[in-house]
Structures are given as C-alpha cells and as structure tokens.
Amino acid sequence: MDQHPATRVVHQHTPALPTSRPISVPIYQASNFAFDDPDALADALNAPDQGFAYSRYANPTTRALEETVAALEGGAAAVATASGMGAICSALMGVLRSGDHVIAHSCLYGGTYAALTYLREHYGVEVSYIPGEDPAEVARAVRPNTKMLYLETITNPVTRVVDLPAFAAAGKQAGLLTVVDNTFATPLLCRPIEHGADVVVHSVTKYLGGHSDVTAGILVFADQERYRHGWHHTMEMGAAIDPFAAWLTLRGIQTLALRMRQHCANAGRIASLLDAHPAVEAVHYPGLPTHPDHEVAKRLLSDFGGIVTFDLAGGRDAGYRFTKGLRLVKLAASLGGVESMTLHPASTTHRQLDADALRAAGIGEGTIRLSIGIEHVDDLWSDLDQALA
Ligand SMILES: Cc1ncc(COP(=O)(O)O)c(C=O)c1O
Numbered sequence: 001m002d003q004h005p006a007t008r009v010v011h012q013h014t015p016a017l018p019t020s021r022p023i024s025v026p027i028y029q030a031s032n033f034a035f036d037d038p039d040a041l042a043d044a045l046n047a048p049d050q051g052f053a054y055s056r057y058a059n060p061t062t063r064a065l066e067e068t069v070a071a072l073e074g075g076a077a078a079v080a081t082a083s084g085m086g087a088i089c090s091a092l093m094g095v096l097r098s099g100d101h102v103i104a105h106s107c108l109y110g111g112t113y114a115a116l117t118y119l120r121e122h123y124g125v126e127v128s129y130i131p132g133e134d135p136a137e138v139a140r141a142v143r144p145n146t147k148m149l150y151l152e153t154i155t156n157p158v159t160r161v162v163d164l165p166a167f168a169a170a171g172k173q174a175g176l177l178t179v180v181d182n183t184f185a186t187p188l189l190c191r192p193i194e195h196g197a198d199v200v201v202h203s204v205t206k207y208l209g210g211h212s213d214v215t216a217g218i219l220v221f222a223d224q225e226r227y228r229h230g231w232h233h234t235m236e237m238g239a240a241i242d243p244f245a246a247w248l249t250l251r252g253i254q255t256l257a258l259r260m261r262q263h264c265a266n267a268g269r270i271a272s273l274l275d276a277h278p279a280v281e282a283v284h285y286p287g288l289p290t291h292p293d294h295e296v297a298k299r300l301l302s303d304f305g306g307i308v309t310f311d312l313a314g315g316r317d318a319g320y321r322f323t324k325g326l327r328l329v330k331l332a333a334s335l336g337g338v339e340s341m342t343l344h345p346a347s348t349t350h351r352q353l354d355a356d357a358l359r360a361a362g363i364g365e366g367t368i369r370l371s372i373g374i375e376h377v378d379d380l381w382s383d384l385d386q387a388l389a
Helices: 038-046 060-073 084-093 110-123 136-141 164-173 224-237 243-253 256-275 294-300 315-325 355-360 377-388
Strands: 077-081 101-105 126-130 146-152 177-181 199-203 217-221 280-284 307-312 341-343 367-371
Touching (some): 256 307, 315 377
Parallel strands (some): 101 126, 101 146, 177 199
Antiparallel strands (some): 280 307
C-alpha cells in the first residue's frame, strides 16, 4: 500500500535484530505497545507477566531493572516506582486500611514519618514508634488491629541498625507484615528478605542510581502472591517509573559493587578521623566499636555503609557554620551519589519531626549527616578538617 507522507511519518519502521542483541538494555521509551491479537492485549493488561501493553503496567526497560534488583535482594519479583516515596507509600497503602495499626522504628527518613502521619490524620491509620533496641518491643506494641512492622536497615540519619532477624521474627510471631527500607545498606551490604522481611523498599535515587541524576524507587517482594497484589496496587495508584529513569538506574547499578566498596572504605576512615576531632561530640557510624549497634551491624551487614553522622559540640550555630565552610563536600538534600554531600537533618530532611520525635530519633541541634562519596579520602578529610576548624 502506497501511503501518504502524513501516514509514513507517524508509522515508523522498527528494526528486528535477527542475529544479535544489544549489550546494554535498550530504552523502550514507549508508553504503549501494539498487538496483533486482541486476547493477548487483554491478558497483558491483567497480569504483569503476560507481555507489555502499557508502560504504567509494565515496560521492558523497567522490567530489566525490576528483575535485576529482585535478584540482588533475593526476592521473588519487584515493582519499580517514580520515587522512593512512591515505593514506600505503595507498600503502606497497598496493605493498610482505615483503623489498622503500624509499628515503626522511631528513627526513620522524615518523608516516611510524614507519610505515616498523613495516613493517621487522613485515614485513621494508627502508628506506634518503638526504639528498636529489644525485639520484645514488638509484642508490647501489638494491638488486635496491628498489620505491619516498618523498619530501616541502617536508619536515616543516625545509622542505628536494628537486629533485623529478631525483629522480623517477632513481627512474624504476631502475624505482621515486615517492610524494610534498605536504601542505606543496599543489597550489597544486607538482604533483608533473607532475615525475614516480606517487602523491601528503596529510594533508588540514592545508591542504586548512584549518580545524583535519577529519582526513582522500587518495592521487592519476598513472594509471588504479594508481588501480584503489589504490582496491581502500584499500577492502579499510578506510581510507575519512567523507562529512561529505569535505564539510568540499570547503568548505575553496574558499578554498585565498586562504588559501595569505596563509599564504605572512605566512610570508615572519615568516621575514625571525626571521632578523634575535638570539635566533634559524637560520631554515629556502625563500623565504630563505640556505636551502640556495632555488634548487630557486624552480624547483619557485610560492610558499614557510606553515611557518617556526627554531633558538633557547638550545636545548631556550629552546624550552620560547618556546612557553609565546606568547599568540596556539597550541601545537598540527597545522599548516595558518587560525590560527597552533607546536610543538617533537624532543619531539612527531618523538619517534619517535632522536638519529641527528633529526640526519639536521636537527632540533635548540632547533628550533621555526611554522605561520603568515592573521591580520594585525603581530599575529603582536608575539606572536612578545614570546615571544622
Ligand atoms: C532512607 C530513605 N528512604 C526513602 C527516601 C525517599 O526517597 P525519594 O526521595 O526517592 O522519594 C529517602 C530520601 O531521602 C531516604 O533517605
């Protein structure tokens, strides 16, 4: 059929690759897929493993990311989302109903705390916060309507490490679903599903992406049944990731092992140097023997992560002057990129917490969070040291 140019420009040629395949995952920047068979289209809209129909439901590039992270986490399957908060809210809202109760660690990312507060105020979801030091806290907090235990592997920002196997077992005993935010640890340092978690969430924006150029999240499910429910819910809520963000993340993940090794080595060195500095009151790094969870961290993590948090002796004013005095380390809201970053949690990432919640989370006026990058450690220390001076 000889077509008009107006038709030809619309219906472009898609090359088939009969004898080779691309080394890197292509970006399927398509919102929509064409079918020959109407039944196949209907099937693809009904289930995540019946083909690709519409990218809010499933997309080949996104699927490559989901399968990569599910395998890294040792989960059955994963659903990638447009942000870490998209993954967290989907994990919460996919399970909780009005009147349900959640037990959560008192030290969580401020956005998660805000989401739980929102669910309480708008949907009557009850929330109890526990210190995360003794697994018996779970049984003490359980109510007849408790549905979920929510934890972070390494907490933001003061790097507490709960005894995940013991807490997940206590949750299981009470019939709760355990959700773990594994953003700080990444699956290279800890695989929460192996320790009893049912759902793992990530802000992919951080270490998985790794280059401060993508905003994304992911949910990993321990079993297929929960995955199917989670896929359906996330798709209906419209939290889907864009294929280009999925591709950037896949590219970032290829160097995750190398980056994590350098993040951890640099962070361990910086933590020790800060610990010996007179302007520093306390250093929170799970790799330090003085950290309250050092023994748990040694058991649970294969390394101690790239986040070093510390308390400056001079309080908020010292914190302000310190972050202003840095030249190499960037003052920035996020973390987990190749470049070192810092911020003052009480006034930024955890501004949603009132004074009591800040105290419960261990965040002081002079607390500074450092996301240690992969630069040469001597250059990092030289910048931190001059800012401390
Ligand atoms: C531990 C943790 N979880 C979740 C999030 C939210 O992720 P996103 O900003 O990608 O929505 C953050 C963001 O800082 C975080 O630090």
